[in-house]
Amino acid sequence: MKVIKVLNEKEVGKVAGDLILSAIQSNSSSILGLATGSTPESTYEYLIEDFKKNKTDWSKVKTFNLDEYVGLSPDHKKSYRYFMNDKLFHKINIDIKNTHVPDGLKIENPEDYDKLISKNGGIDLQLLGIGTNGHIGFNEPGTSFDSLTSVVDLTAETIEVNSRFFESALEVPKKAVSMGLTSIMNARKIVLIAIGKNKAEAIKQxxxxxxxxxxxxxxLQNHKDVTVIIDEEAASLI
Incomplete structure (x- = not known):
């Protein structure tokens, strides 16, 4: 596991963004796993700026997002599909048909998502955030290490943390469709980013x-290629 400590959120975004750009430059048909939430926003901002300046070609890139809230339609403003369109996809030249986010309204066979990833050749680089309780994707404490994409219950802690994106905690969906831990571990390279003191204990663990x-x-300690990029506050306990 490679650990890169940087000064602040902007630097986290730059370092993570450069790793993603390097993957695309090495393989124009890269398969990327992407994350949502506030942590990757600086990474996506960096990628958009690069596209404006350098015209990095995303036209053949395919993406698979980690998760989606159950019950939210793709056009719901709090859905992760809407987030990705707004924060990245609509601002680069990626083919929207090549972008995949679990459907929060069609949850009958969530394992089909893993089959789709496999059919496309598997994920080359998976971008991850991390929850205060150590969750990656929406794999909460107690999740089996053998888990694949499934419908999961969100903990009260995760609901409370995510309530900042909603009017109140009562509006936060209680379930999500999430790649499992095995789904994540299947990626050939993993880049995990963390920002802020509230992530320090999870980074320590x-x-x-x-x-x-x-x-x-x-x-992730069992994965052969993991890069962890953290700011000074997230690194404060290591």
């Missing part, structure tokens, strides 16, 4: 803790 389902992020 990720890097120095024992591998345990109590901290889902610790499964």
């Amino acid at each position: 990720l890097i120095n803790g024992n591998i345990s389902i109590n901290w889902p992020c610790t499964i």
Whole structure:
């Protein structure tokens, strides 16, 4: 596991963005796994600026997002599909048909998402954030390390943290469709980013803790190619 400590959120976005751009430059048909939430926003802003300046070609790139809220339609302003369109996809030249986000309204066979990823050749680079309780994707503490894409229950802690994106915690969906831990581990390269002091304990467990389902992020210690990019506050306990 490679750990890169930088000064602030902007630097996290630059370093992560450069790794993504390097993947695309090496393979114009790269398969990327992407994340949502506030943490990757600086990365997406950096990628958009690069597209404006350097015209990096995204036309053959395919993407698969980690998760989506159950019950939200793709055009719902709080859905992760809407987030990705707004924060990245509509601002670069990616073919929207090559972008995949789990459908929060069609949850009968969530494992089909893994089959679709496999059919497309598997993920070359997976971008991850991390929850305060160590979740990656929406794989909460206690999730089996053997899990594939499925419908999961969100913990009260995760609902409370995510309530900042809604009018109140009552509006946050209680379930999500999420890639499983095995789904994530199948990626050939993983880049995990974390910003802020509230992520410091999770980063400590990720890097120095024992591998345990109590901290889902610790499964990444078993992956052969993981880069962790953190700002000074997130790195404060290591």
